[in-house]
Amino acid sequence: MFFQFIDILGTIAFAISGALMAMGKRMDPFGVLIIAFVTAVGGGTLRDVMIGIEPVSWMKNMTFVYVIIGSAVFAVVFKKQINYLRKSLFLFDTIGIALYTVVGVETGLVAGLHPVICIAMGTMTACFGGVLRDILCNDIPVIFREEIYATACILGGFTYFLLLQFFADRHILFVIVALVVITVRLVAVRFKVSLPSLYKSEDNKQ
Numbered sequence: 001m002f003f004q005f006i007d008i009l010g011t012i013a014f015a016i017s018g019a020l021m022a023m024g025k026r027m028d029p030f031g032v033l034i035i036a037f038v039t040a041v042g043g044g045t046l047r048d049v050m051i052g053i054e055p056v057s058w059m060k061n062m063t064f065v066y067v068i069i070g071s072a073v074f075a076v077v078f079k080k081q082i083n084y085l086r087k088s089l090f091l092f093d094t095i096g097i098a099l100y101t102v103v104g105v106e107t108g109l110v111a112g113l114h115p116v117i118c119i120a121m122g123t124m125t126a127c128f129g130g131v132l133r134d135i136l137c138n139d140i141p142v143i144f145r146e147e148i149y150a151t152a153c154i155l156g157g158f159t160y161f162l163l164l165q166f167f168a169d170r171h172i173l174f175v176i177v178a179l180v181v182i183t184v185r186l187v188a189v190r191f192k193v194s195l196p197s198l199y200k201s202e203d204n205k206q
Contacts, residue, residue: 002171003106006178010099011064015040015071016082017092018133023079024089025137035133036072039096040064042129047104047121051111090189093142097126098181101153102174105160119157126153126181146195148188156181 018039022032041058048056058064075082082088104125108118127143127150134141142149159180160173167173187193 002174003103006099006174007103008063008067010096010103011040011067012071013092013096013099014129015068016075017089017096017130019072019075020079020082020089020092021133021137023076029076032076033069033072035136036075037068038136039129039133040068040071042132043100043104043125043127044129046128047107047125050124051107051113051121093130094182094185097130097149097153097185098156098178100126100129101156101181102160102177105157105177106170106174115161119154119161122157122160123150123153126150146197148185148193148195151195152181152184152188155184 015036018036019032021039022035025031027035041056041064044058045056048054101122104122105118107125108121109115113121130149131141131143156177160177163173163176167176
């Protein structure tokens, strides 16, 4: 039950993130709904297809469809109020990747996959929806820039397995891992920490 609650929270966060991005690109209501939907289910769909879950999770549970539609409508109706939050798109995106990292890692574990593959599943679950969102909105995906994005998810996955043996209650572990991802992402943005560029020497010559 708690695991599904985290999954739904992640769906809400990513759906709002997608809707905000779409509205920022001045899309029509249908476009806003599609981007919200793709952002929310893109990563989970890829994960389920790779693991071999048929049909994929959100197709078997209409709750996720209703949640995405409701979140998109909420973002449209309360757009002005949401925009009062500083960098609201960044906020919801960060919450989304944190929660979906937990969901992806746990899903891989339930499927009996190796810990390294579970971490990969968590990272893909967290990041792929955002990749699709950015591509459809004609932006370079965040994961392909110098920002600490996928790295935060990977660190969260490693934290999960490092602490797994110390927590009989998985609920606490889920919260800790999500907080690790959020903290890493926030600290990286706040102090402008990024991955090294492959092109700095070339940029300096120009």
